Amino acid sequence: MDRESEAAGILSAVPCFSGLEAEVLRAVAGVAVRRRYDAGEMVLLEGEPAGGLYAVEEGWLKATKSDREGREQVIRFVGPGESFNDVSVFADSPNLGTVVALEPTAVWMVPREELLRLLERHGALARAVVVSLAERATYLLSLVEDLSLRSVEARLARFLVEGAAGDGLSRRRWTTQAQIAARLGTVPDVLNRALRGLVEEGLISVDRHQIRVHDLPELRARALMDP
Amino acid sequence: MDRESEAAGILSAVPCFSGLEAEVLRAVAGVAVRRRYDAGEMVLLEGEPAGGLYAVEEGWLKATKSDREGREQVIRFVGPGESFNDVSVFADSPNLGTVVALEPTAVWMVPREELLRLLERHGALARAVVVSLAERATYLLSLVEDLSLRSVEARLARFLVEGAAGDGLSRRRWTTQAQIAARLGTVPDVLNRALRGLVEEGLISVDRHQIRVHDLPELRARALMDP
DNA sequence: GGGGAAACTCGACAAAAGTCATGGAACGGC
């Protein structure tokens, strides 16, 4: 398979480009460049000019905001089939957050200029982008709601409920308590307390590689609990 | 001026529909309906099916999320020339927040179905929507950053700096401490403390109808301050 | 102009979250 078909395959899985006719998809794929990053490598730095939109082929990354003391809020974890930096590109703004690879990662970068040109030409692309941006905004709204209206315990419960495939959250190597804490808008110590609280109540059990959910209904209830 | 031209005039001021050719604009205006609300009236309720996109002709409203104990986070205040509920419509989701009029208000509602149909037909509309959604997402990101990374004092300083036209924030009737507190993700008491703190340091002065900014540079510095 | 509601002020207190210090356990590289 040639490079362009490969790119088209990856990109077609991304919501942003889903449902496009083959022709448009190839046009996008034609200008995309593949890049690899190792764990810990920085892909984007907040404030730098936006180079383009990224689609993840393989591996996981985190998109973050941080203050200058170095405390960071993870906006979201980004995995295969997802895109990032789309907001920066379409809002015509510098990178709105920092993105760091959490494991060895392969991404396709669609340069900003070309993407905007394609957006002009193809209405179908524009419509797909509308939907994916609206969904991004929906997600951000739920993050605001979480941070402002819910306790750390409730946020943790929600995180577990959403991430729980089957009976628990199988943790990848990078899913450390520090990362989860940053995602929930708190610090590792506090997260640890919350985790152990839930463990003592028998709702979950925690081991190094996995968090098992024992009482999903009750966990759901906690997730809706207000501070 | 007929109803449709009037609608077109109002809608053309909204970012979402800005820069559209007259033809498209008239198409949108043709399906819009005008509605009025009194202070305190609810325009949208979170969770209800999304009826359409709203553009404000006159008056101010607040878009909020709340938990069931009734505590609310104001997402943003919405005024003339702005739109709301666009995210719900384009994400094809129920209303994502509750919207309440803060004063007597006139809005134009563009029904969901029709809007989506127009989006199909007019690429220019889709592109305008892309930009305005990306800007909405940008705003939400800054809200997340505020809530998670900054102290109440810093948030207040930022709010004042952004809202400050000239030497201060002239408060409309509805800009009470309770509303500002809800916007900043805290409670009236705490906001009041923060306000008086800034007053004692001579950075601002507060009276019933206005907040005067005396030391904008220092206020800017506080706005960037982390917890 | 009077009466009532809403908004603001203020101090004392409670609770949630954040910080610090420390030790132990797991893991990764050699």
Next chain:
DNA sequence: GCCGTTCCATGACTTTTGTCGAGTTTCCCC
């Protein structure tokens, strides 16, 4: 297998934020 690094556990302590109650002012509607 050894050793250093990272991660996790845990208790004591601080700070920030939130809560309560009460008193005062302002505004708005009769």
